[in-house]
Amino acid sequence: MSPDSPTALIAEDEPLLAQALAAELARAWPQLRILASVGDGASAVVQALALRPEVLFFDIRMPGQGGLDAAADLAEAWPDGTAFPALVFVTAYDQYAVQAFEAQALDYLLKPVQPARLERTVARVQALLAERATDASGGAATLEQLRLLVAQAQPAAAAAPLRVIQASVGSSIRMVPIDEVLAFETADNYVRVLTAGHAYLIRTPLKDLLPQLEGGVFWQVHRGTVVRAGAIDSVLRDEAGKLSLVVRGRSEKFAVSRLHAGLFRAM
Amino acid sequence: MAIDWISKLRHLLQTLAFCLAVSAIQLVFLPDRPWQGPVAYSLANGVIAWAVIDFGRLLFPSDTGWPRGWRGVGLVVLGILMGHLLGNAVGDYLCRVNGWYPRNGAVQMQLGTTLLITALAGIVVTYYFYSQNKSAWLLRQMGEAQRHASEARLKLLETQLEPHMLFNTLANLRVLIASDAPRAQQMLDHMIAYLRATLAASRGTTHSLQAEFDRLRDYLELMAVRMGPRLAYTLDLPAELAGQPVPTLLLQPLVENAIQHGLEPVIAGGRITVTARADGATLELEVADSGAGLSTAPDTATGFGLAQVRERLATLYGSQGAIKVIAKEHAGTRALVTFPLKA
Numbered sequence: 001m002s003p004d005s006p007t008a009l010i011a012e013d014e015p016l017l018a019q020a021l022a023a024e025l026a027r028a029w030p031q032l033r034i035l036a037s038v039g040d041g042a043s044a045v046v047q048a049l050a051l052r053p054e055v056l057f058f059d060i061r062m063p064g065q066g067g068l069d070a071a072a073d074l075a076e077a078w079p080d081g082t083a084f085p086a087l088v089f090v091t092a093y094d095q096y097a098v099q100a101f102e103a104q105a106l107d108y109l110l111k112p113v114q115p116a117r118l119e120r121t122v123a124r125v126q127a128l129l130a131e132r133a134t135d136a137s138g139g140a141a142t143l144e145q146l147r148l149l150v151a152q153a154q155p156a157a158a159a160a161p162l163r164v165i166q167a168s169v170g171s172s173i174r175m176v177p178i179d180e181v182l183a184f185e186t187a188d189n190y191v192r193v194l195t196a197g198h199a200y201l202i203r204t205p206l207k208d209l210l211p212q213l214e215g216g217v218f219w220q221v222h223r224g225t226v227v228r229a230g231a232i233d234s235v236l237r238d239e240a241g242k243l244s245l246v247v248r249g250r251s252e253k254f255a256v257s258r259l260h261a262g263l264f265r266a267m
Numbered sequence: 268m269a270i271d272w273i274s275k276l277r278h279l280l281q282t283l284a285f286c287l288a289v290s291a292i293q294l295v296f297l298p299d300r301p302w303q304g305p306v307a308y309s310l311a312n313g314v315i316a317w318a319v320i321d322f323g324r325l326l327f328p329s330d331t332g333w334p335r336g337w338r339g340v341g342l343v344v345l346g347i348l349m350g351h352l353l354g355n356a357v358g359d360y361l362c363r364v365n366g367w368y369p370r371n372g373a374v375q376m377q378l379g380t381t382l383l384i385t386a387l388a389g390i391v392v393t394y395y396f397y398s399q400n401k402s403a404w405l406l407r408q409m410g411e412a413q414r415h416a417s418e419a420r421l422k423l424l425e426t427q428l429e430p431h432m433l434f435n436t437l438a439n440l441r442v443l444i445a446s447d448a449p450r451a452q453q454m455l456d457h458m459i460a461y462l463r464a465t466l467a468a469s470r471g472t473t474h475s476l477q478a479e480f481d482r483l484r485d486y487l488e489l490m491a492v493r494m495g496p497r498l499a500y501t502l503d504l505p506a507e508l509a510g511q512p513v514p515t516l517l518l519q520p521l522v523e524n525a526i527q528h529g530l531e532p533v534i535a536g537g538r539i540t541v542t543a544r545a546d547g548a549t550l551e552l553e554v555a556d557s558g559a560g561l562s563t564a565p566d567t568a569t570g571f572g573l574a575q576v577r578e579r580l581a582t583l584y585g586s587q588g589a590i591k592v593i594a595k596e597h598a599g600t601r602a603l604v605t606f607p608l609k610a
Binding site: 013014015016017019020039040042043061063064092093094110111112113 | 430431433434435437438439441442443492493494495497530531532533534536
């Protein structure tokens with residue numbers, strides 16, 4: 001097999017299904033080389049960065065980190081200048097995710113994988129890779145799709161948006177009105193709730209908090225950071241091209257991840 | 268507030284019919300008087316009382332559609348008084364303009380008599396509408412309770428036939444058919460037994476503890492094919508307890524929680540142990556996992572499974588059934604179900 005034949009990475013936690021996908025791919029796309037097959041999201045990120053495959057097959061539900069989060073992490077860590085791999089998600093049943101895929105034109109496969117459907121996916125990925133060979137700008141579009149996808153795959157917003165954050169301070173519960181909150185920031189197993197001059201810790205994960213926030217008022221700017229859009233003072237770009245922002249009322253800088261950099265373009 | 272004009276019209280027509288009946292009775296007792304007088308009085312009284320009561324209750328919204336406590340009584344009294352005062356004025360006006368009073372001027376009805384008639388009629392009609400309203404409300408309540416029960420059953424079925432589990436299992440089966448047919452057959456047998464039990468569980472039956480453990484084995488075998496070396500399990504059922512009756516698939520949500528919240532987050536997987544033992548006159552069933560513990564999963568994540576086990580225990584054993592969940596951070600979770608042994 002020639003060394004420049006296309007390469008792929010499979011992330012699937014069920015061993016039989018990983019083998020089967022590799023076998024089906026061998027039939028549908030004989031030139032494709034499977035560089036590695038891993039069983040969890042964190043390994044998928046590590047292996048993808050080390051091996052630089054051109055195609056990724058990510059299962060959505062995996063132990064530890066799922067496929068969507070792994071893809072988002074990988075997008076953050078992916079070096080500039082090289083095209084982001086073509087991404088195909090694999091799922092048995094994830095309503096929200098499938099709707100999001102339909103909207104974002106990233107490809108997905110439903111388990112059990114049907115040979116005819118797999119052939120269509122292979123054709124799409126091949127077309128994408130061929131397009132990239134002639135056009136070096138590929139990748140930016142994938143990042144944008146991925147950002148929208150991660151945002152859309154969240155469950156629908158809660159009916160009533162959160163009005164008050166209940167944070168325990170010692171033995172008492174402090175009621176923090178949502179209007180005073182400037183940012184939420186993940187810190188280990190906690191989320192830091194930042195107001196002008198105060199910080200509170202709560203145990204509700206950011207992922208569960210997000211759907212309860214009123215749409216448009218808070219922007220997610222990083223995997224672990226959500227800021228009040230109206231309180232953003234300025235956005236700065238450093239020499240390496242990384243964005244960070246300053247929020248009125250807070251002294252620290254908040255990093256803006258590459259996945260969310262698209263939010264900040266001059267009008 | 269949206270007003271149901273159709274039902275208001277129905278009430279008005281019923282009120283009119285009742286008023287005509289009352290004036291007909293009056294005519295029977297005083298046949299020599301012109302008939303228009305009592306009819307005019309009766310209709311004017313009734314319509315005004317109806318309007319005050321039927322529209323007045325819109326001001327005091329409640330589930331039943333009837334104001335609670337003294338407000339309900341007060342509204343009726345107000346309606347009757349208004350009907351009496353205004354109605355008599357209107358009736359008097361109509362009679363005088365049209366000349367419906369008896370010519371000999373003999374009898375103007377006593378004020379007390381008309382008040383008594385209005386009050387009796389008002390109470391009877393109000394009571395009629397009230398009880399009609401109440402039975403409609405009770406019917407609605409019953410319908411809601413029934414819907415709630417079927418929803419709970421559907422939800423139980425849905426969690427046990429979780430689509431993610433179903434399609435992943437089918438995907439594994441599809442692979443095995445080509446590569447290892449005998450194992451595919453075994454897996455299919457486990458699945459058939461599990462599906463059968465799932466349907467039985469949604470109908471709320473009981474089976475023996477032996478059958479319960481067999482079904483747990485079916486479920487765990489299906490999961491073991493999917494998870495490979497990440498799942499190990501032990502089922503420990505003493506022979507003398509095998510015949511004890513237990514609600515069908517009572518422990519299944521607990522085993523599912525142990526896999527989903529205990530083993531799934533841990534990349535290396537872990538072990539699930541299900542044990543039955545007798546403690547005096549109490550049967551103890553324990554589902555333990557060596558997984559993540561409940562460190563990150565709040566009550567809501569495990570909520571439905573646990574709530575449903577608790578509910579089934581409460582229905583069958585009252586205060587004698589209990590479930591306890593003990594979680595240690597990073598050291599697994601133990602769910603302990605207890606209920607009386609059957610002698």
